[in-house]
Amino acid sequence: MSEVPKESNSAADLRVPMQDVVRFVRQLSHDLRNHLNAAELQSAYLKEVAEDGEVKSEVQRLRGMLTEMSNSLQRLTVALATVKLTEMPYEAAAFVEDLQEKIKKQFPEQHGEIEWDVNVGHGLLTIDPQILQEAFLELFGNAWQHGRGGGRLAASAKADEKEFAFELREPKADFKDSVAEWGREPFRKVGQGHYGLGLHRVRTIIEAHRGHLIARYDSSSSSLITAITLPVGAARD
């Protein structure tokens, strides 16, 4: 009797390259968004033809739900998209100013909790201001969303002839996670409505700008410190 080979098809045994996973998720997201868009349009049509007020209002709710689903998938697709920069010379001061304005608009309730320390002089960055701003906003959004401790956020931006340095210090009530691979592992923390892609996207954007992102937890002050550095001056290919 020959020995029957042992089957090994458990999930733990599968080794799928990360880029294939990303490709799969993007394709799935794209297809689902197409279906959702069709469903959204159909429900818009239903609302138009419905004569009963209650039906109209229910269809409107349905449209809202579909839109939410579509939005989630859109965020997922964008988070996994390859970063393609449209770079241009941009004053560091203007970048910080834009960021402050955007935070005020996007986080109207919380923006007053930030203590800014800005001293960037006339440093000139070579960046895609829109995408880089998106990365910084993600950091601020995270700070308010996850395990917020007491006290204000501290954001400092400094620049000299070589480097633009940004540091975000956020008090954490209780922080046990390792920050050794901060932002390097997508899908690490997955929960309802959360796919663990935000920090991964931030890191990707910073590195596409030839910069660095480092995070560390300072237990003495119970603060998570995220530091970003970017080169100052013209881009070097």
Place this chain on the structure above:
Amino acid sequence: MSAENRRILIVDDERPILLTLEALLGRHGYQPETAATAAYGLKLLKSNSPAVVLLDLQLPDAEGLETLDQIKREHPETQVIIITAHDSLSNAIESIKRGAYHFISKPYAPEELLSLIDKALEKQSLVRETEHLRKRTLQLEKRLEIAETRLAPVFKSKAMQEIHELITAMAPSEANVLITGESGVGKEVIANVIHSRSRRAAQPMVKLNCAAFPQAMIESELFGYVKGAFTGATNDFAGMIAEAGGSTLFLDEISEMPPDLQTRFLRVLQEREYRPLGSTRTLKADFRVVAATNRPVAQALAENRLRADLYYRLNTFQIEIPPLRERKEDIPPLVASFVKRFAQQMGKAEPQITPEAFQKLLDYNWRGNVRELQNAMEYAVVLARQDQIGIKELPTEVQLPSALQNSGGGNHFIAGARNLDDLEREAILQALAQCHGNKKKAAQILGIQRPTLYNKMKRYAIQL
């Protein structure tokens, strides 16, 4: 055709978005322009006419959907792409209902945006082309209407009604037709009607005005020639008989055709065959002939301008169009038709004709017939003021009193003047006509005192 419009206007209050999009679009060959407020965006839209607008719905100085309404109202050709945040997708859908081309939610992939802009430009170009074609179609419809009006005879008189009935009866046949009448009575119009009601109407009628060509050229125009047939014949030319194959050949001023050529043409009519100049090949001729002459037929025959045998061949049906002065009932409908046509052509409102001016039109003798009336009405419509044609807007000769018109204003005496009184009366009328009724000047021309002129006018019952 103008160069493709690749101007893209970006209206967004966020500097990073404005600058990134400006750089992105600039690198892809577009001509981006930016505005951080709705007000400045609308100003740029007015001055620079971009093909596409990228519009953020959340602007500091205006409600986005209202801005969209304004753009679509004032620049309907411009395509608008809405840039929107995640949480305002319902607004984006509302914007499509209000005429936006599409929407794109932030953050967007550059490829997605570029592809959308390309499609919007394509749509903009199609919209513009459709609009251009629509205008062109309207213009052509108007021209066609004018051309049809021009082709259709306008009449009310009994004489023209009889001609119309004759045409209705004989047009579908293959019979040759000879149209006679003074210059300007509308012989070509009648020829067109005969052709359009014939079985050959599918092909355009071919026209040859024998008076418009040197006699030596009529033959080659009519019969065609082969290369080398004569000096200057560098190519084959089919000729009008060939061109009229399956159609109608309209020979205007037939009595101006050289007599020997008339003989040759008669042979074509009899044998239905012809040979182009310089060719040895005999070709089949398949045309119906409608000829016209403004000379009285009897006179043309007597002077040998029209060969009798050709005349009898052409004269299966003869249509004699009476001069306009003998069918004044046709003047009102003709005037109405010309006024309408010229007003349309000039883009003016159709002017009304005052009763006095109308009476002048009826009284005038129209020696140039319908053509002269047509020219007079074009003149009047050009000069019409406040949508009205009065006497002053008519040509000077039409304004003259009827007594002076009859003199013709020329320097010749009317044939058949019977005695010295007739001659004197005629001389006075001519002088008055020459001076447009100014008696002082007329007296000077005649070499008499003004009171003498008054006396003579009274004597000869000349009233102005």
